Amino acid sequence: MIDILGQKVYGDVTVHDILFVVLMMTIATIVARIVTTNIRRALTDKMKRDQLELILKIVYYGIITIAFITVMPTLGLNLSGLLVAGGIAGIIIGFASQSVVSNLVSGIFLISEKPIKIGDQISVDGVAGYVEDIHILSTVVRTYDGLYVRIPNEKVFTSSITNYVANVARRFEYVVGIRYSDDAEKAIQIINRLIDEHPFALKNPEPQIFVNELGDNAVNIVVRIWGPSTEWYSIKTELLWKIKKELEENGIEIPFPQRTVWFANDLKLKNNEKD
Amino acid sequence: MYGYFDLSEFSAEFDSVRIRIESDGFYRYIRESPDGKKEKIILTKDGRIIINPVEPVNLPKEITNFLLIRFKKPVFIEPKTSMEVNLTFPVEIGVFLAAKKRVDVIDIFSLQKPKYTLYGNPRMGIICRYWESDVYSDVPDVDGFREGVMRLRITNSSDEWIEVTNAVFDIFGMKIYYDTMVCSSASMNILSHKVAETFFLNQPLREGMKKALELYTSRKIPVMKKKFVMEWGI
Numbered sequence: 153m154i155d156i157l158g159q160k161v162y163g164d165v166t167v168h169d170i171l172f173v174v175l176m177m178t179i180a181t182i183v184a185r186i187v188t189t190n191i192r193r194a195l196t197d198k199m200k201r202d203q204l205e206l207i208l209k210i211v212y213y214g215i216i217t218i219a220f221i222t223v224m225p226t227l228g229l230n231l232s233g234l235l236v237a238g239g240i241a242g243i244i245i246g247f248a249s250q251s252v253v254s255n256l257v258s259g260i261f262l263i264s265e266k267p268i269k270i271g272d273q274i275s276v277d278g279v280a281g282y283v284e285d286i287h288i289l290s291t292v293v294r295t296y297d298g299l300y301v302r303i304p305n306e307k308v309f310t311s312s313i314t315n316y317v318a319n320v321a322r323r324f325e326y327v328v329g330i331r332y333s334d335d336a337e338k339a340i341q342i343i344n345r346l347i348d349e350h351p352f353a354l355k356n357p358e359p360q361i362f363v364n365e366l367g368d369n370a371v372n373i374v375v376r377i378w379g380p381s382t383e384w385y386s387i388k389t390e391l392l393w394k395i396k397k398e399l400e401e402n403g404i405e406i407p408f409p410q411r412t413v414w415f416a417n418d419l420k421l422k423n424n425e426k427d
Numbered sequence: 428m429y430g431y432f433d434l435s436e437f438s439a440e441f442d443s444v445r446i447r448i449e450s451d452g453f454y455r456y457i458r459e460s461p462d463g464k465k466e467k468i469i470l471t472k473d474g475r476i477i478i479n480p481v482e483p484v485n486l487p488k489e490i491t492n493f494l495l496i497r498f499k500k501p502v503f504i505e506p507k508t509s510m511e512v513n514l515t516f517p518v519e520i521g522v523f524l525a526a527k528k529r530v531d532v533i534d535i536f537s538l539q540k541p542k543y544t545l546y547g548n549p550r551m552g553i554i555c556r557y558w559e560s561d562v563y564s565d566v567p568d569v570d571g572f573r574e575g576v577m578r579l580r581i582t583n584s585s586d587e588w589i590e591v592t593n594a595v596f597d598i599f600g601m602k603i604y605y606d607t608m609v610c611s612s613a614s615m616n617i618l619s620h621k622v623a624e625t626f627f628l629n630q631p632l633r634e635g636m637k638k639a640l641e642l643y644t645s646r647k648i649p650v651m652k653k654k655f656v657m658e659w660g661i
Binding site: 319320321322348349351352354355356357378380382383 | 486487490491540541542543544545546549550551552553554557
């Protein structure tokens with residue numbers, strides 16, 4: 153009977169050795185998954201998501217790397233040999249697939265420079281949404297419409313990135329137009345009170361409310377409010393309608409665009425023509 | 428109305444907020460306030476309900492773990508001196524369920540309107556719960572469902588007179604005690620005109636006060652630093 157397991161594949165490495173390595177790597181992958189799943193369960197509500205994802209990746213690939221280094225001698229490889237082989241392979245791969253290497257390097261810079269983190273709201277290369285994951289070659293963004301967009305890291309790294317939540321606070325602005333016959337000071341008082349009542353409209357930096365322009369159809373009041381970066385949009389949507397309602401309840405109206413037309417001749421002339 | 432209660436026939440009123448437990452096969456926790464009605468179903472056989480003041484950074488939703496107390500009148504403190512003042516802080520009321528030696532919060536409400544502010548700059552600063560307080564020499568008489576009393580030991584370690592207008596605290600490590608009043612103790616060590624170190628102390632204002640259950644030790648990993656360095660002005 154032919155001893156298949158004992159048959160040499162190359163050098164002293166037999167089929168048995170290769171099967172052993174495959175088995176060990178499979179076990180290592182399973183162990184890595186079990187460990188990362190348990191870490192995720194234990195730490196999900198205790199850590200920031202981006203930090204947790206980084207820890208999980210380190211643990212996962214750490215286990216697999218340790219397992220690979222452990223089984224290397226079985227395949228007749230030693231670490232120094234692998235490094236030389238890896239270096240040569242790296243050069244070959246580099247020439248063969250420049251864009252992949254470019255994405256890889258960009259990914260490393262993105263992870264070290266940290267212009268974006270998992271969970272941040274960003275806009276890059278015309279795509280706006282939440283950062284779902286930062287892989288070594290690409291960044292995954294979930295748009296506000298719920299779409300999955302994969303952006304190569306090279307594009308992320310070379311484009312200008314707008315991170316909406318990198319700073320802890322941000323400002324937004326309304327322009328509220330009132331009639332010329334309305335009391336602008338009273339309107340400013342009302343708007344100020346509404347801002348003060350909103351918990352997330354920040355006390356400091358102070359909101360700014362002032363008459364900015366005597367417009368064609370209205371006296372324009374500019375309202376500038378600072379809010380926590382994570383909450384600014386809800387403040388913006390809540391406050392605008394409250395301001396509109398409260399102003400109207402106090403007899404201050406937001407005028408429609410209007411234009412007064414003066415006729416050179418009296419309209420009566422037109423009637424005379426008909427007669 | 429702070430304390431430990433059996434689930435059956437529990438009801439309590441805090442000014443405009445009314446909470447009660449109803450039983451119709453299973454328990455229902457109901458809170459009624461001017462903002463509306465909130466109801467939760469509780470599945471338990473012999474649970475208890477605990478009501479006590481909690482760290483005031485949860486409402487209307489948890490976005491920070493810092494509290495900034497602004498002094499209504501600035502305080503000047505002489506060099507190399509340590510003095511105690513009394514401040515007030517906002518109270519949030521936590522409703523906890525307890526069974527089999529495990530406790531969890533089911534509701535938090537407050538009679539105070541929350542307000543937040545930025546300490547520092549928009550790039551590096553922090554969002555804080557904002558509160559304005561008078562500075563008292565004696566313990567002020569305040570409504571324990573609205574305000575607590577914080578005894579703050581201010582130590583000026585610098586060689587100059589320092590003006591203090593606000594104190595910022597990391598809420599991790601805040602120890603709240605209660606009986607008929609709510610209190611906490613903290614320390615502020617001033618290092619220069621712009622830098623101070625704050626931290627909470629584990630001591631009640633008087634003997635026999637009960638220690639409130641803390642939210643900010645059970646939720647997170649207990650390796651957070653307890654001291655906070657105020658580096659953007661005091």
